Amino acid sequence: MGVTTERQDNTLIAKTEGRIDGANAREFQDALDAAIDSSERQVVLDLEEVSYISSAGLRVILLTAKSLQKQEAKFAVCSLSESIREIFEISGFDQIIAVHDSRDEAIDALKG
């Protein structure tokens, strides 16, 4: 479960791919923790290549959102497939985590 990063307009974009479930959630968490520095102010998690996310995976995203909130950084997820978006809606996570259609839209929203 690798996480790749790039930077765009002072925003860190973290991206991963495949299934995020109970079997690799810990690995995902470690990779994400390592990718996000405590000095970051804007972080976008790009889920375009993620095919499935279980509740264990949602928990990692929640922990990331909470720790970014502590360091007063802004956080959003973007480019969710229809099934991932449904998971965010059913679980209600879209109420506490900003969800955007595209990377550019997310970056714009965090800048504002």
Added chain:
Amino acid sequence: MEPPYKILVVDDEPDLEPLMLQRMRRHIRAGRYTFVFAHNGVEALERLNQQDDIDMVLSDINMPRMDGLTLLEQIPKVDPNIRSVIVSAYGDMKNIRTAMNRGAFDFVTKPLDFADLQITIDRTLSHMTEWREALSSRDKLVALQNELNVASQIQQSILPTQFPQGAEFNVYASMEPARNVGGDFFDVLALEDGLIGLAIADVSDKGVPAALFMMSSRTLLKGSAIGMGEPGDVLGEVNQLLHEDNDTGMFVTILYAVYNPFSGEFAYANGGHNSPLIVHPDGSSSLLPLTGGIALGVAPDMPYQQQTLSLAPGDLVFLYTDGVTEAMNEEEEEYGVERLQEVFSANPPKDPHEAIEAVFDSVNDFAGDTPQSDDITCLALHRSES
């Protein structure tokens, strides 16, 4: 394993003892080794039986009463983790081979080269340290597995097996646990005035922490359900309680409903859980609308709306966890809601127990031998025909 290591030296040559102590004196003084001596195999076994902290044996082959090769066969019976090094005549390949076949770890040759002997001793001890660490990790794994089994048993033992019954309704629920300890639970509560509380829930993550979180969720839910009437209020309170001091990021999705068996009124609130199905007597079914609540334990002060519908006689409400719809087959396809609905349209359910058995059969047929990573949990309530 920590030094000093205790080494049993077995040799019928009486001069060896002072020689060994003299040559190894620096290591003995540094606290690396201590030595015990025996003059034949019988004495060696006596020492091993008396002192259970001996780490390795250095033994000659030719000795009176019991020779070194016979001793080698006896040592594992005292302690299979002791490693032995044999001292043989130079070039005595036949005895060396026999010794190795009998489990000797290494050999040194006479006349003893003490520098070489020390290297051999250190290599033997370091091998043994790793071996013991591996054994201890294995024991820990077994202990952990036992712990998981206990957690799994606790988890299942708190699920109800007896359900409130009445002429107006019938209710049944069941869980097929995943191989790991999952975090699903359900509950059926007899509330005041003959009302029935129905809950189905799924805790994020697996294992012992999830099982503990699930148990506290279940207790809090039961407490709130008995104390409060409206499903939305119940979820709001449980969310508040679960969120306090929750820095693990763990959360639970819960669908909680209150059913009035006399009017058929079914009020439910959804905290991040998947939608229940309503199944009509003709086998047709539809998903109930979400009520927009977030999973519990995620954030404080979240609103939990509720919806109310009226069950007609013969209607069945089917609550389930995503272990059902996300059950996977060998081709990594998900079972999905459509297959679930087909089970009901093929055999319109008249009884909640039969309905759940039919769903389990269908899911198991679909999944085949593919091991499921999630608990599969169903709860069904049927309003009697008349």
